[in-house]
Amino acid sequence: MKLNPFRIEHYYGKHEFTAKYMLSSSDAQSLSMAELLALEPNARAELDSLWLGYTESPGAPYLRQAISQIYVGMSADDALVVSSAEEGIFIAYHALVGSGDHVIVETPCYESALELARSTGAEVSLWERHFEDGWAHDLAALENLIRSNTKMLYINTPSNPTGINMKPEVLDAVIHLAREKNIIVLCDEVYRELEHDPKNRLPAICDLYDNAISLGSMSKSYGLPGLRLGWLVSKNHALLEKMLHFKFYTTICSSAPSEFLTALALRQRQVILARNLGIVQHNFPLLEAFLARHSDLFSWVKPNASPIGFPRVKIKGSVMDFCEEVVEKTGVLLLPGSVYDQPNHIRMGYGRSNMPEALEQLERYLTS
Ligand SMILES: Cc1ncc(COP(=O)(O)O)c(C=O)c1O
Missing domain, CATH: 3.40.640.10 (Type I PLP-dependent aspartate aminotransferase-like (Major domain))
Known part of the structure; x- marks a missing residue:
């Protein structure tokens, strides 16, 4: 069996655990073990007695x-x-x-x-x-x-x-x-x-x-x-x-x-989904407004589901170089579309609760 390099995971493998801000994640904001177990009264005791x-x-x-x-x-x-x-x-x-x-x-x-x-x-x-x-x-x-x-x-x-x-x-x-x-x-x-x-x-x-x-x-x-x-x-x-x-x-x-x-x-799951959708619905208009303020650089087909979007970017060099520079200078991790064979796009994520702060950092960098 021959497998080609998994470019998305290689890129994330390089940056995901060192970048300060994940502005491209495809997963909604996670929970801690304590938060999850708190959702049902006997969960902690049942986990303790779970047969391994x-x-x-x-x-x-x-x-x-x-x-x-x-x-x-x-x-x-x-x-x-x-x-x-x-x-x-x-x-x-x-x-x-x-x-x-x-x-x-x-x-x-x-x-x-x-x-x-x-x-x-x-x-x-x-x-x-x-x-x-x-x-x-x-x-x-x-x-x-x-x-x-x-x-x-x-x-x-x-x-x-x-x-x-x-x-x-x-x-x-x-x-x-x-x-x-x-x-x-x-x-x-x-x-x-x-x-x-x-x-x-x-x-x-x-x-x-x-x-x-x-x-x-x-x-x-x-x-x-x-x-x-x-x-x-x-x-x-x-x-x-x-x-x-x-x-x-x-x-x-x-x-x-x-x-x-x-x-x-x-x-x-309804409790978890309501929380995650709340984060997405709070963040989404912020991202939309950001992309509108920078319409010289970005255009997109507006997403209607998930915590991700895939704007087109108008920059001089490659999106890979752009994303590498952004993460190095600001700690904000974007995902270059080249890992999807879409070299004019970047993936942005809006499912994390610190997304507004990440967006601010990116904006400061773009306007500096
Ligand atoms: C469309 C799609 N399918 C499958 C997966 C893999 O998900 P999992 O974490 O469950 O392996 C991903 C992860 O990014 C995905 O975006």
């Missing part, structure tokens, strides 16, 4: 039950727990596609969605979205990409890096096409439930199409990436079974403390 043996490979039953509650028509049996969405992407591709198959990946996207598809030996085509078209989904282009051996389509809504939710009619059309051509749809929904207006939430794909898999995670909308816990949910149990067999070779089972803490967080 192996857990069930598909996931602890009480956790699978908590996960199923995110969806409309799902039960615990429809969920497979994984140790992060990253493991979920790896398992889904490697368990379900291989050489001789064709995979279509929506881009720009989180890098592993593309590179892990390539690592299976399958042929991979990009379903490209473009800033110039408002990051629209071109359904005719998707239809043209489909071949007789197209086995899987990866989509991501709300999307990293654009922060834009797929239009409901586009999702319907994608499912219609996939059903007609018998294509598995892996829908990365790690930013679901953090729509800026909850009225715009799309149904999860597992509730709409039996041959689809919804990928979820504690990392983004719930702001708990340190739990390293995610899930794959589908009505197609043959797919779940194949992915479970693959999981026996990756992690066997997930971490027992993380399963416990995830189930707690999911039972209390």
